[in-house]
Amino acid sequence: MSEKIKIENLTKIYPQNGRNIVGISDINLTIKEGEFVGILGHSGAGKTTLLSLIGGLIKPTRGRVLIDGIDIFSLSDEELSRLRNEKIGFIFQFSSVIPTLSVIDNVLLPLYFAKKPPSDYYSRALVLLEKVGLEGYEDRYAYQLSGGEQRRVAIARAFINYPEIILADEPTGDLDEDTEREIAKFFVEMQKEENLTFIVVSHNPEFIKDLCKCSKVYFMRKGKIYEKKD
Amino acid sequence: MKRRIKIINLVLSNIKRKYSRSAILIVSVALLIFMFTFFILILATITTSLEKFSSRLGADVIVVPQGAGAPGEEFLLEAKVRQFYMKKDLYDKIREFEGIEKITYQTFVGVLDKNIKVIAIDPETDFIIKPWVENKKLNKGEVFLGAEAYKYFGNIKKGDMIKIFGKDFKVADIMDKTKTGMDYSVFITEEDMIDLIKENPNINVREDQISVILIKSSQEMDAGVLAYEIENGYPQVDTIYVKKIGEKVRKFISNMSKIFSVVLVVSSVLSVLLIANIFTMIINERRREIGILRALGASNRGVMKVLLLESVFLGIIGSSLGIIFGLILGWKLLSSLKMPFIEINMVIVSLIVMAGIAIGVAISGFGVSVSLIKIRKIEPLTLIKGE
Numbered sequence A: 001m002s003e004k005i006k007i008e009n010l011t012k013i014y015p016q017n018g019r020n021i022v023g024i025s026d027i028n029l030t031i032k033e034g035e036f037v038g039i040l041g042h043s044g045a046g047k048t049t050l051l052s053l054i055g056g057l058i059k060p061t062r063g064r065v066l067i068d069g070i071d072i073f074s075l076s077d078e079e080l081s082r083l084r085n086e087k088i089g090f091i092f093q094f095s096s097v098i099p100t101l102s103v104i105d106n107v108l109l110p111l112y113f114a115k116k117p118p119s120d121y122y123s124r125a126l127v128l129l130e131k132v133g134l135e136g137y138e139d140r141y142a143y144q145l146s147g148g149e150q151r152r153v154a155i156a157r158a159f160i161n162y163p164e165i166i167l168a169d170e171p172t173g174d175l176d177e178d179t180e181r182e183i184a185k186f187f188v189e190m191q192k193e194e195n196l197t198f199i200v201v202s203h204n205p206e207f208i209k210d211l212c213k214c215s216k217v218y219f220m221r222k223g224k225i226y227e228k229k230d
Numbered sequence B: 001m002k003r004r005i006k007i008i009n010l011v012l013s014n015i016k017r018k019y020s021r022s023a024i025l026i027v028s029v030a031l032l033i034f035m036f037t038f039f040i041l042i043l044a045t046i047t048t049s050l051e052k053f054s055s056r057l058g059a060d061v062i063v064v065p066q067g068a069g070a071p072g073e074e075f076l077l078e079a080k081v082r083q084f085y086m087k088k089d090l091y092d093k094i095r096e097f098e099g100i101e102k103i104t105y106q107t108f109v110g111v112l113d114k115n116i117k118v119i120a121i122d123p124e125t126d127f128i129i130k131p132w133v134e135n136k137k138l139n140k141g142e143v144f145l146g147a148e149a150y151k152y153f154g155n156i157k158k159g160d161m162i163k164i165f166g167k168d169f170k171v172a173d174i175m176d177k178t179k180t181g182m183d184y185s186v187f188i189t190e191e192d193m194i195d196l197i198k199e200n201p202n203i204n205v206r207e208d209q210i211s212v213i214l215i216k217s218s219q220e221m222d223a224g225v226l227a228y229e230i231e232n233g234y235p236q237v238d239t240i241y242v243k244k245i246g247e248k249v250r251k252f253i254s255n256m257s258k259i260f261s262v263v264l265v266v267s268s269v270l271s272v273l274l275i276a277n278i279f280t281m282i283i284n285e286r287r288r289e290i291g292i293l294r295a296l297g298a299s300n301r302g303v304m305k306v307l308l309l310e311s312v313f314l315g316i317i318g319s320s321l322g323i324i325f326g327l328i329l330g331w332k333l334l335s336s337l338k339m340p341f342i343e344i345n346m347v348i349v350s351l352i353v354m355a356g357i358a359i360g361v362a363i364s365g366f367g368v369s370v371s372l373i374k375i376r377k378i379e380p381l382t383l384i385k386g387e
């Protein structure tokens, strides 16, 4: 298995009113292709910061992130955007659907910016919606959905572009237990079927260990990351 | 049914869903373009129409009785009835001036209903009416009818008989539209006028009177100089130098231009500020959305493309509305001036349409670009978190 993501001395410091707040500090980590990684940690530990750095959504203070051997922060805006568009599927901790668009357009949204969208995009979108329990929702507007339904639209969207990497930040934060279980099942299935390099973040150990059965589990604390072996 | 993943669909559904936001933008662009269209149409139409007027008239110097300069102009330019006379022997004297190529005179006989004037001409020397009537000479007992005056007599045609002041006349020809006071006139011969004076006590012009002398200066002669010399030589007359005609209208235009430039500058500044503000508001409101697009793989250019397309689309709608209303109201105002010489010029209209759309699109495109520059440096995560 090849190294899909390599993180070297990665540090993010947020300047805030003259004080420096440490997001993550000096993290080294290698994630192999097809690995299903779970990251646990309390609020403020740096989980979102780490995931955002891996996806190039923020710039590091120090260190590098290599995806398939390419230092993503050496890329131009166009190149980095393209990498995100083609290789990465994001599930954000924050609400991330566009309320004025229909459910199907929200799912298809990454493809609007793709160089060449997959030919089966429409049927794939419908299948993904069905798998997250939103069959028949495609023509409703996103603002007409509940918070949990919007979250599931965002989950379906992360897979539309046949990504190689999924970065899921608290993907089930506002879902009930049954739905959480469904989503975990969907993740496991997708990860296997499409050999995804999958990183899922949660504060809930049960979700990471029992439901997602992550092959590797890390624990974050005060900007540092530790491998959890038990 | 397969959904097309084209950016334009994204743009359209955004516009459709956020209709109040779209409407505000459309209206503010429309307002600016409306003012632009309205004023430019009026100014440019009057200016170019006046230029054409002198060539339509055929004469470049007009002699009227002293003090009748202004009413003389109104007589020529507008559909108004103006009555003034001078001695006919002045014509014989002025004819002797150097530098005259053609000279003729006309006499105001009276008025039919609805501002239709009856004017006597001298068929031997006439060069004013001639170009508009297929080169026919007017004979005794015949009339030429102006393009508007002819409507007054109802459904008639060439060769029909009509009655003027109780006397029968044969319609020798119906004139082409001249867009001058001639359109509202009926032309008879001087001989018939003399008959009418004898038969009809209501006509108060005398045989030895004329109203205007119309002159075409020769090539070597400057019409302005000729007008000046005639006026100097004969204190009983005033001259109108046709190129300078419409002083009243020109003054109106130059005043309008001043007001216009002030209004346009002030309103453009205000609308640009307003539009820039709306865009900044929109962009701020959409920071989260832009962050999401960036995270999903839209480059800064991709985001710009979406927002530019959207604003260009709204700009086109806004400026089209502004142009339509500007043209309609501008034309209403121009027609209310009741000046037959005013003529819509399609070149001007098309220039206004193109310039209006260009300005509308440029302003909305500029507005969105400026407000985007501020946020393109912000990291996508920050935008999504909505800080």
Ligand SMILES: Nc1ncnc2c1ncn2[C@@H]1O[C@H](COP(=O)(O)OP(=O)(O)OP(=O)(O)O)[C@@H](O)[C@H]1O
Pocket (backbone or CB within 6 Å): A014, A015, A016, A021, A022, A023, A024, A041, A042, A043, A044, A045, A046, A047, A048, A049, A050, A093, A203
């Ligand atoms: N934009 C920012 N400016 C200043 N400090 C920030 C910013 N974003 C995050 N931080 C700080 O960085 C640290 C790590 O934040 P991060 O969002 O990565 O935590 P997290 O593990 O995702 O927490 P949670 O489980 O609550 O989402 C926190 O102390 C946070 O206060």
Ligand SMILES: [Mg+2]
Pocket (backbone or CB within 6 Å): A047, A048, A049, A093, A169
């Ligand atoms: Mg977080």
